[in-house]
Amino acid sequence: MxxxxxxxxxxxxxxxxxxxxxxxxxxxxxxxxxxxxxxxxxxxxxxxxxxxxxxxxxxxxxxxxxxxxxxxxxxxxxxxxxxxxxxxxxxxxxxxxxxxxxxxxxxxxxxxxxxxxxxxxxxxxxxxxxxxxxxxxxxxxxxxxxxxxxxxxxxxxxxxxxxxxxxxxxxxxxxxxxxxxxxxxxxxxxxxxxxxxxxxxxxxxAVDAGAPDLKIQWNPLPESLRIWRLTRQQPAVRNSVLGVSWFWFFGTVLTGNLPVYAETVLGGTPTLYVFALALFSVGVGVGSLLCEKLSGRTVEIGLVPLGALGMSGFLIDLYFARPLASSAAGLDVAGFLQQPGAWRVAADLTGIGLFAGFFVVPLFALIQSRTSRNTLSRVIAGMNIQNALFIVLAAGAGIAAQSLLKWTIPQLFLALAIANALVALWIFTIVPEFAMRFVSWLLVRTLYRLKLHGVERHVPDEGAALIVCNHVSYMDALILSACIPRPVRFVMYYKIFRIPVMSWIFRTAKAIPIAGAREDPEVMQRAFDEIDAALAAGELVGIFPEGALTKDGDIAAFKSGVEKILERRPVPVVPMALRGMWASMWSRRDSRLGRMRVPRRFRARVEVAADAAMDPFQAPAEVLEAKVRVLRGDAA
The missing domain is CATH 1.20.1250.20 (MFS general substrate transporter like domains)
Structure with a gap:
């Protein structure tokens, strides 16, 4: 693995x-x-x-x-x-x-x-x-x-x-x-x-209908507009739909011009076009399958920026791989592969498809996970309307670029690569959650190797719940986010919330900063109000009841804040524990200077364990603390 x-x-x-x-x-x-x-x-x-x-x-x-x-x-x-x-x-x-x-x-x-x-x-x-x-x-x-x-x-x-x-x-x-x-x-x-x-x-x-009592409106024009508006109700869903439509634009321009590209630029026969299309298609298939592996079985939209970067990078390299028309003609696959630079072209076409899979699969998963079941089919239908429009625009853009601007197909591919990078940058700017997830995904996968115990079994698939966990390092919230399939609103000490770079990640993830009653009672009260509102909305909220990072690797006594939360909003409580984080980067085991170096064991092994959700009326702070201690065991 x-x-x-x-x-x-x-x-x-x-x-x-x-x-x-x-x-x-x-x-x-x-x-x-x-x-x-x-x-x-x-x-x-x-x-x-x-x-x-x-x-x-x-x-x-x-x-x-x-x-x-x-x-x-x-x-x-x-x-x-x-x-x-x-x-x-x-x-x-x-x-x-x-x-x-x-x-x-x-x-x-x-x-x-x-x-x-x-x-x-x-x-x-x-x-x-x-x-x-x-x-x-x-x-x-x-x-x-x-x-x-x-x-x-x-x-x-x-x-x-x-x-x-x-x-x-x-x-x-x-x-x-x-x-x-x-x-x-x-x-x-x-x-x-x-x-x-x-x-x-x-x-x-049998699969239940999303809205069995829906009255069908048969007039397509006003209903098409109404359904398209459904795709725009949530910014993340709206821009995921836009991303899927752009994927179709990108794919239409690329695959629509592959037959002529294979013949005039690569010097091939129709068989070579099928080979080029096969490379792209296999790349998409492999990339799609790898998404689960890379995401850790969560809806990891951090892969979307990675996919966009890879698509543009390989397409730009494809432009430089064969910038001029091939001097050969009538090449079959074997003949083409013997030409200088042929394997580079093959690698580029496969790479474009591979990263296209990284790009589109998490977008579909996000649309499905963030859209209510009683509107999802209509949101997909609205997306299909937009996809069809983008396909038509792609065909028109390709024809115009070649007939009016006299671009060669490699020049068209270069323009597509640049446009892809700009569109992706625009989407990630207006919805910073994509870029935030990419940065956090990169940090966690670069620094740690994670092993999970019971997380997917015990974290509820839907509805409100309170996640409680021991607090070992500044990276705890990011690690738990990478492990839990659903988005989590983490409550964290306001000084950790303000750490440079990490602060942008925490704000974008809608983390909730909290302070002690003596430090800032107004911040504390605002935090409890936000926690209650998030739970009332059916969200997951994650808290570290110790109130601060451990100073010695042991679990400190859980504070009564967790009881105040449950008294105000009784929801199931899922106990979780981090193992192996004490020896990792950004814990308090080292001095401030030592804390900023890479872990002594690069890509430290960290385990995350979860137990069955507890009844909120039977989960006082001391019981939760004991449960988390058992989950963590001796692996500090």
Whole structure:
């Protein structure tokens, strides 16, 4: 196990693939993405097979993406409401049954070799995808625990990315392999895949509707605006939605220009384009899967700035890797890899995808974790509308840059890298929580190796609770934040709250500064009021009842403040303990000068233990102190 990641009882995201609550849904969405791309590539294959003018083929090729994406503008608002109102497994069965009917019509279009039927079917496929989109992501918080959201989203993004790639390859090969039987083979393939998806969907367990009493508004224009406004109610969710839409803009510009880039810049054949796309797709899949490992099974939005930096960095390097058109032509994959700089290009394409996975998976997880269950489907639908708009803008921007500004594709990629860095900087400036989590994630993973005991089992998935823990170092709050799946409002001594650099992190994390009654009674009273308000709002609040850092490594007597909090707002109390922090950086074991050096054991091993939540009426300070002492044991 990677030493920089909290260990959580050896659970893995791949465990979800053995569980009925996730596996059938996962397979259905894989089959849907695969079939969509088989169908679209088979249409392109049929165009090459038909004896029609080149201009007409070009028109159909340009029309197809617009026809597919149009339903997202027209029907996302309705789809979001339907996904909110209906039981989710039932809706998935309905959409997969629709797919069978739609693909049956598509099969007729293939056999008749009628592009008008196929384009009409492509529109209907877009309608079906629009209806499935909101339930695809809104179902996850209902079937996964908070600590599983990042891993579950990582699997979904990995599966989608790989399914799209394999679907494009399979669909592109149908006419090449089947020849004259290609139209029949294409029709059979899309129907068989649709039927398989519907059969698998019947194994998905029932998932309650988010808002069963919702009255559906059928007028798409005002409802689209209303749903889009739902995405903007919370700053972090609003900007996560913006980040996901930007991911689609970025991906559209990159992948939309890869075919010409592979041919004119890399000197390759269409096979080389598929190889380049495969590198990017595999990178996205690997990055998506790594998110759980790097985040320690929390919704770690600190990975988002890391992803943005990596995307821009590798894309800039791609510009310098092959700045001029290749002198070679007609290269297959093997021939290309023998060219100077080829492996650098391959590494850049994979790296862009890898960091794109780091970028987008935590955004999806944050949207799901911070949005109420009775509005999540509509928020996803609003995001889909915005995504579709960004895809159209990306296509237009790419065309304008090349036709009006006469940019080469490497120049377009360089501009995209710079724009990506600027957009990310803007998002992180207006919502500093992203940058704060990145800094705290970097600090904790650089300085410590964490091992967890019972944290995911005993910290409640929702609702108010009070976290109590021993206080050993200035880093305690950051370490606990890195271990607990939900955001925690930490109460901390006001002088620690004011430490340079750390103060910015604490303020952004909405920590609550507190002072002793003799030092500043006004600060103390304000702290108790903020604690009560946070608990009343269903949040987690973390306190260190000793009132100060330990001076000798032992646990000091817990003060009565914890009892005042529980008397005013009785909520479950979760006892936790830090082990191994006394010998680490920023404890009081050393002098002030010694405190600022790296730990004697670089990347010190630290353990975090939690026990079952206690009844607030049976949790006086001395009982909590005894419980935390037992949890900590001898590992100061």
């Amino acid at each position: 990677d030493a920089g990641t909290p260990q959580r009882n050896h659970h893995s995201q791949f465990d979800l693939l053995r569980q009925r609550r996730f596996l059938p849904y996962f397979v259905v969405q894989l089959l849907g993405a695969f079939n969509d791309n088989v169908f679209r590539q088979a249409i392109i294959g049929l165009l090459g097979y038909l004896a029609i003018p080149t201009e007409q083929k070009a028109l159909y090729t340009q029309l197809a993406p617009a026809i597919f994406i149009l339903p997202y503008f027209l029907f996302s608002a309705t789809a979001g409401q339907v996904a909110e109102k209906l039981e989710k497994s039932k809706l998935i069965r309905i959409t997969t049954a629709m797919e069978i009917a739609i693909m049956s019509v598509a099969a007729v279009g293939f056999v008749l070799q009628d592009m008008r039927v196929l384009l009409a079917t492509l529109f209907l496929t877009g309608v079906q995808s629009t209806l499935f989109g909101p339930v695809k992501y809104s179902i996850l918080p209902s079937v996964l625990k908070p600590e599983e959201l990042t891993g579950g989203n990582g699997l979904v993004e990995m599966g989608t990315s790989v399914s799209i790639l394999l679907g494009m390859i399979f669909g592109g090969l149908i006419f090449a392999v089947a020849g004259a039987l290609g139209p029949w083979a294409a029709g059979f393939a899309v129907i068989a895949l649709a039927i398989t998806g519907n059969l698998v969907s019947r194994a998905i367990p």
